[in-house]
Amino acid sequence: MEWVSRDVVVVGTGVAGLRAAIEAALNGLDVVVLTKTRATCSASIMAEGGVNAALANVDKDDSWEKHFIDTVRAGAFLNDQDLVEVLCKEIVERIYELEEWGAMFSRTDDGLIAQRAFGKQSRRRTCYASDRTGHEIVTTLLSVARSLGVEIVENRFASDVLLSDDGARAAGVLAWDTRAWEPEVYRSKAVILACGGAAQIYEVTTVPQEATGDCYAIALRAGLKLKDMEMVQFHPTGLAFPESAKGILITEAVRGEGGILRNALGERFMARYAPQEMELAGRDVVARAIWREISEGRGTEHGGVYLDITHVPCERIRERLESTYRLLRRLGIDMCREPIEVSPTAHYFMGGIEIDVDASTALKGLFACGEAAGGVHGANRVGGNSLAEGLVFGRRAGASASRVARSSTAPSIDRERLNIAIERVRSVLSRSREKGVGYETIRKRLRSVMWRYGGVVRSGEGLRSLIKELESLEKSLCLLGVDQGASFSVEALRALETVNMVLVARAVAVSALAREESRGAHYREDYPRRDDSRWLKHITVSLRGNAIVVGFSPVRITRVKP
């Protein structure tokens, strides 16, 4: 077994992980970033719309305070306001810093960073690089990381955080070289978890293959708490066809430019759900309306509804929706001539690992940032705030980790726990798929039941049957097997991810059942109203043995009350 020692280990090459690693490198520390597939595979690189920062380039009266209010309102006051304050204040500096590092944002007529209206915010605040903002930021961060000599190691699947002998500190990461499925111990003074979200637990999703919630599972196994796991954002318009592109995001801008939603009967159904705002109603409202149309049998051939923009002149479409047009054309769909089939799609996890303003977790030496962490977005996320979160808290995690790494020595690793962790993974890798079940059976079932009962519209009854179903899936995990004798295999990676996905799905289902109200992205048919008297609090989950334990924690309300 390979042992590697570094000051800081970062898991994940999204915006959060890269920004954290750069901070540690700028502080002169020896940092390594691990990623389970390739450095360019992340949700971050796929982000389109933009990143919010109150630069006040366009709306001169914008301020961090207004950004704060918009964020907390959208989050239905479930945000931890100390985190939001840091986010809104510091993102301005983070954006300028990106520009200094070479990021090329779109410009205003007088050459400043352009800002647009996005996600129902009160000011034009969203900085963007055409509709490839995430790609622009990741490209910039990767180039800076290269220039600083940051070590980026691909094909490393992190399976567990390792603890110190006394169990009081993080002492490193157990990772697997996926090219040979050999374990490697990355021993370090500080660990940063930045694995992103888990929307792959849903059948229809916008996110990359990698978003399987590994860090949520890692944190649970390390004894940490997750909060707000029931808060999953569904985007109303994901592509329904072709199959390989199912769920991929069709930007809100299509509706913004005049796109109309119709069901299979040709009805402009938004008239029934939001007669005033129609297609431009909030994400949740539109997502639930589409969901209802489809589930009541008025869906299209490929299980969606039609998003029709053919009445808008083609030149305008090609100019304003350039990359969507290009993407669809490459998929054989001409949006100028035919409607697009769309359906709601799982997009973002507001919840995650509990953190403090310095990105620290309850475990000393362990930090979390980005989508892996919870608390910033509350019950719903404003579009453009998650890249911001990754940048701000990525930097904070890097700075905090640097402080810890500078002031301590690497703790020795608890060997017993290490061996247990290795055995857990090996038991999957060493079972043959012929003697057990292949990951695809479990994963497919998981994604389908989560979509049906844990998705856009939930109910107590549905969630209870979901939890039962998930428990039986969890039991079948002990049969999970893979093709034997293969060195590298995607199959083995998918199998290990599936173990994590089942755990994360249970956390979501249990939290969703506990929250007997509707708030933000969480909608309960049986409790359709928000209830601040009972539910203005976080639901937390942790792992005891194999059971998920629900708890509550107060929302950190520091500035504005509901």
Added chain:
Amino acid sequence: MKVRIGVERFDPSKDESPYVQWFELDVEPRSTLLDALMQIESADPTISIPYSCRRGVCGSCAVLVNDVALPACSVTMSTVIECLGKEIVVKPLPLFPRLKDLVVDRSRALRVMDITRYWIHRLEPYIPPERVSKEDADRVSSYRKCSLCFSCVASCPVASVDKRFGGPVALRAIAERSADPRDALDRVPMAVASGLYNCLVCDTCSAVCPQEIDVGSAVVELRSRAWKAGLAPSKIRDALDGILDEEYGNPLWLPRADRNAWIEYLKPSSKAKVLLFAGCMASYVDRESAVALGKILEACGIRYTVLGSDELCCGMPLYLAGALEEARDVARRNTEIFRKLGVETVVTPCPSCYRMFKSLYPKLGVELENVEVVHAVQLVAELINKGVLRIDKRVDTAVTYHDPCDLGRHEGVFEEPRAVIEACAREFIEMRRRKMYAQCCGAGGNVRISNPELSIRIGVDRVRRDLPPGVTAIVHACPTCKVQLSEACQRVGIEVRNISIQELVLQCIRRSF
């Protein structure tokens, strides 16, 4: 639609050598190549297939299909079938170490950032707010949207024979950094050193690129910087001098007086509305192409005029060398000649002249007013279609067709040549890679001038890899491709004829002269 897909499987830990596993699939034409691969993955979950974002940004799904690298999530099966056939073999991307089946270890992809010193090199300290014009920002972004999929490099005909070639991914990175007004590092010498002048400007890279990055323009931009800095290779400078020299007016340094030798066989009229513009290559080297075109026009009773020894190069070599001021100058002179002549239509057997007049003159800011430009095959196809030109007999052999970059990939003319050939030959068999994915003959981008040996190796590569068995001739729509592939065939002893489409047509009509 039924397709046969072979997936090359290989597990280094247990297989001795790669083998192909075949799948028969029924695919929707609009579905993607990734759909097909995912169908295969669910039929056999032990196959390792790389993908992540499913929308062309992460760059991980590139695979090699019949020697063309494609980002699987960003290409439809109908395109694959049209350009590569219904039976395809999918292999891993060749540039990286293979891990298993179609998955490669891409760790070294990021090295392109180190090689091009991709991070910004600021001279001035950064003080926000910084101002950058929209135009500059757009230009930088158009090259920056790369997802590092490396489809372009693995599809590039030069990169596949010349290992030192930096390749499209590096060239576009250097072009991007050079276009950034905030970046002070001069990377043009770096571009020259990594083979800037070996690029064919064939745009195969752009055709496969999920972001449709215009590498050809990037190369021309860089060459224009290099031209101004005096970094162009001597052979290029020499050829351009030939064009600019009034005595010659062509890159081949052939006497102006010889330019009208092909006209001896023809009966042009002086005041016709149609101008037959032969171009340098057909005037001097492949005269049969020009003569045959003239004869077809005569057979159809179309009156046409020629410029003879007054004809001037279209300026393409100047454009390709980045001598943009000089190219603009030639464009203006040609436009003026056409105007004075009062012609309404310019027909040319040369795709480069065609593209130059049609698309690149406007790009250089010079408009051909009231003049329609057509390529010979378009005219011939139309004449056949209208019944003006009657095909009386077919040649009794099987033939194939080579898509010239300037006519096909660049100008989208794919169907007309095929329609004409199908009317004229007993059997028409497609090359293995064709249409959007046809490989360049090797003569593009001035490479035949600057690096003839490399150029011909690419021609050889084209015929070796793509020539279908059983054909007796390669039919051409470009005099340069014809000359180039004739040489390539001779070089490796492949016995097929290389003829122009006009010559083929001429064999199939009863001539009244």
